[in-house]
Amino acid sequence: MDYNWDWGVFFRSTGIGEEIYLDWFVAGLGWTVAVALAGWIVALLLGSLLGVLRTLPNRWLSGLATLYVDLFRNVPLLVQLFLWYFLVPDLLPEPLELWFKQDLSPATSAYLSVVVCLGLFTAARVCEQVRTGIQALPRGQTAAALALGLRTGQVYRQVLLPQAFRIIIPPLTSEFLNIFKNSSVASLIGLMELLAQTKQTAEFSAHLFEAFTLATLIYFTLNMSLMLFMRWVEKKVAVPGLLAAGGK
Amino acid sequence: MRIATRLLSSAIVLALSSGAAFAAEELTGTLKKIKESGTITLGHRDASIPFSYLGTDSRQPIGYSHDLQLKVVEALKQQLGLPELKVRYTLVTSQSRIPLVQNGTVDLECGSTTNNVERQQQVAFSVGIFEVGTRLLTKKTSGVQDFPDLKGKNVVTTAGTTSERLLRSMNAEKQLDMNIIAAKDHGESFLMLESGRAVAFMMDDALLYGEMAKAKKPDDWAVVGAPQSFEIYGCMLRKGDPAFKKTVDDALVATYRSGEINAIYDKWFLQPIPPKDLNLHFPMSDELKKLIAVPTDKSTEEL
Numbered sequence: 001m002d003y004n005w006d007w008g009v010f011f012r013s014t015g016i017g018e019e020i021y022l023d024w025f026v027a028g029l030g031w032t033v034a035v036a037l038a039g040w041i042v043a044l045l046l047g048s049l050l051g052v053l054r055t056l057p058n059r060w061l062s063g064l065a066t067l068y069v070d071l072f073r074n075v076p077l078l079v080q081l082f083l084w085y086f087l088v089p090d091l092l093p094e095p096l097e098l099w100f101k102q103d104l105s106p107a108t109s110a111y112l113s114v115v116v117c118l119g120l121f122t123a124a125r126v127c128e129q130v131r132t133g134i135q136a137l138p139r140g141q142t143a144a145a146l147a148l149g150l151r152t153g154q155v156y157r158q159v160l161l162p163q164a165f166r167i168i169i170p171p172l173t174s175e176f177l178n179i180f181k182n183s184s185v186a187s188l189i190g191l192m193e194l195l196a197q198t199k200q201t202a203e204f205s206a207h208l209f210e211a212f213t214l215a216t217l218i219y220f221t222l223n224m225s226l227m228l229f230m231r232w233v234e235k236k237v238a239v240p241g242l243l244a245a246g247g248k
Numbered sequence: 249m250r251i252a253t254r255l256l257s258s259a260i261v262l263a264l265s266s267g268a269a270f271a272a273e274e275l276t277g278t279l280k281k282i283k284e285s286g287t288i289t290l291g292h293r294d295a296s297i298p299f300s301y302l303g304t305d306s307r308q309p310i311g312y313s314h315d316l317q318l319k320v321v322e323a324l325k326q327q328l329g330l331p332e333l334k335v336r337y338t339l340v341t342s343q344s345r346i347p348l349v350q351n352g353t354v355d356l357e358c359g360s361t362t363n364n365v366e367r368q369q370q371v372a373f374s375v376g377i378f379e380v381g382t383r384l385l386t387k388k389t390s391g392v393q394d395f396p397d398l399k400g401k402n403v404v405t406t407a408g409t410t411s412e413r414l415l416r417s418m419n420a421e422k423q424l425d426m427n428i429i430a431a432k433d434h435g436e437s438f439l440m441l442e443s444g445r446a447v448a449f450m451m452d453d454a455l456l457y458g459e460m461a462k463a464k465k466p467d468d469w470a471v472v473g474a475p476q477s478f479e480i481y482g483c484m485l486r487k488g489d490p491a492f493k494k495t496v497d498d499a500l501v502a503t504y505r506s507g508e509i510n511a512i513y514d515k516w517f518l519q520p521i522p523p524k525d526l527n528l529h530f531p532m533s534d535e536l537k538k539l540i541a542v543p544t545d546k547s548t549e550e551l
Binding site for chain 2: 001002003004006014015016086090098101102105106107109110189190202203204206207208209
C-alpha cells in the first residue's frame with residue numbers, strides 16, 4: 001500500500017491562525033475529559049440511588065428502578081444521544097427551547113446533551129453494580145443492623161453501602177473507563193472532542209493513519225492511567241480483613 | 249550507481265516492450281489487475297446528492313459522478329478487450345475513501361472529492377469532473393445575504409470540509425465571532441439549520457442545492473453569498489499509475505469533447521432526480537463550463 005507516512009504532520013500549521021494540528025488534539029482531549037468526568041458524576045450519583053432503590057423491599061420503588069435500567073440499557077447509546085440532542089429540546093417549552101438552541105453556544109448545548117446522555121446511560125450500569133454489591137453482602141447484616149434499632153437509611157449509609165462500594169470498585173473501574181471511551185459519541189453532534197479532532201485532522205491533512213495512531217495512543221494512555229489510579233484507590237480504601245477487599 | 253541501475257532497467261523494459269509489441273501491449277498496475285481479474289471496483293458515496301448516492305436500490309449507486317465513472321468503465325472494456333468486465337461497488341465514506349484507494353480495495357472513486365494539495369500526497373486525481381463554489385444556505389426570511397451578516401451568529405457546516413476550514417479562518421482573521429457547528433454529514437448539517445440551531449449552512453453550492461431539494465418546503469430556502477472559494481472535484485486513483493490515469497482522463501475528456509457531458513449534467517441538475525423526483529434547478533456555472541472546455545487535473549490552489 002503506497003501510503004505517504006509523515007509523523008511530522010502534528011507540528012504542521014492547520015492553515016487557521018497560528019494553530020498546529022497538535023493543538024487540536026490537546027483541545028480535543030480537554031473536551032473528552034470534561035465530558036467524561038461530568039457524565040461520571042451524574043452516573044455515580046444517580047446510579048447509586050437507583051441501585052439502592054432496586055434493593056428496597058418497596059415493590060413500586062424497586063420496580064421503578066428496574067424499569068429505568070431496562071429502558072436505558074436496551075436502547076443503543078447513539079440513539080439515546082440523538083434523542084437528547086435533536087428531539088428533547090423540541091419538546092421543551094418555547095422560551096427554553098430557543099434558549100437551548102440559540103442563546104447557548106453550540107458547543108455548550110452539545111456538551112449538555114452528551115453529559116446528560118452519558119450520565120443517564122452509565123447510571124443504569126452503575127445501578128446494576130451497586131445492586132449486586134449490596135446483594136453480595138450476607139443478609140444477616142441487614143437483619144442485625146435493623147435489630148440494633150437502625151433505620152433503613154442508616155442501615156444503607158452506615159452498614160451496606162460502605163462495604164458494597166468497596167466490593168464493586170473493579171467493575172466500577174470498567175464503567176469509569178467506558179465513559180471515557182463512550183464520550184467519543186459526542187463527535188457525532190459536533191462537539192470537538194478527541195475523536196472529532198482526529199477525524200478533522202485526518203480530513204484536513206490527508207494523513208489519516210498518523211492521526212488515528214496518535215488518538216489511539218492518547219486514549220490508551222488516558223485509560224491506562226485511570227485504571228492505575230483506580231487500583232490505587234482500591235488499595236487505599238481497603239479495610240483489612242473485610243471480605244476480599246483489595247484482593248488480599 | 250542509482251542512475252546506472254535506472255538506465256539499465258529502462259533499457260530492459262524498452263527491449264522487452266518492443267519485443268512484445270506485436271503480441272500485446274504490456275499492462276501494468278491497475279490496468280493489469282483489471283485485465284487479469286476481469287473486475288473493476290468502483291468507490292461510491294451514499295448521500296452525496298446528486299454526485300454519488302444510493303437512490304431507490306440500496307446496492308446501486310447513481311449520480312452525476314457515477315455516470316462519469318461508468319464512461320471510464322466503457323472505455324476500459326474497449327481498451328482491454330473485455331466486454332464482460334464486471335463492476336463491483338464499494339461504499340466509501342469521507343474518512344475511508346483515501347485509504348481504500350491506496351490499499352487496492354477501490355480502483356477508482358468518483359464522488360464529491362475535492363482535489364487538493366494535501367490529498368495529492370496520498371492519491372492521484374483525474375481531470376476535474378465538477379467545480380463548486382462554497383456558499384450559504386439560509387432561510388429566505390433570515391436576513392442573511394452574505395458572509396458579513398453572519399457576525400455573532402450560529403453557522404453550521406459539515407465536519408472536515410473546506411468550508412469548515414474557511415469558516416474558522418474567517419473567525420480568526422475577520423473577528424466575525426461566529427459559533428461554528430461542525431455536523432457529521434450534510435444531512436445532519438441541514439437538520440441543524442432546519443431545526444433553528446444555526447441561521448446558515450456553509451457548503452459547496454451544488455450540495456446545498458441538493459439539500460434544499462430535500463427540504464420539506466424547498467421554497468423557504470435560498471443559496472446566498474459570494475463564493476469564498478472554488479473547488480474542483482476529481483476522481484481518485486492510486487498514485488504512480490500513469491497508464492490507468494491516462495485511460496481515466498481520456499475517457500472523461502472524450503465525454504467532454506463529444507458534448508455527452510451536457511446530457512449528463514442536464515439529467516442530474518436540471519431534471520427531476522430520484523428518490524423523490526426533485527429538480528435541483530442548478531444551471532451550469534461558468535467555472536464548470538471552463539473546466540470542461542479546458543480539462544485539468546490540478547487543484548484550484550495550483551491554478
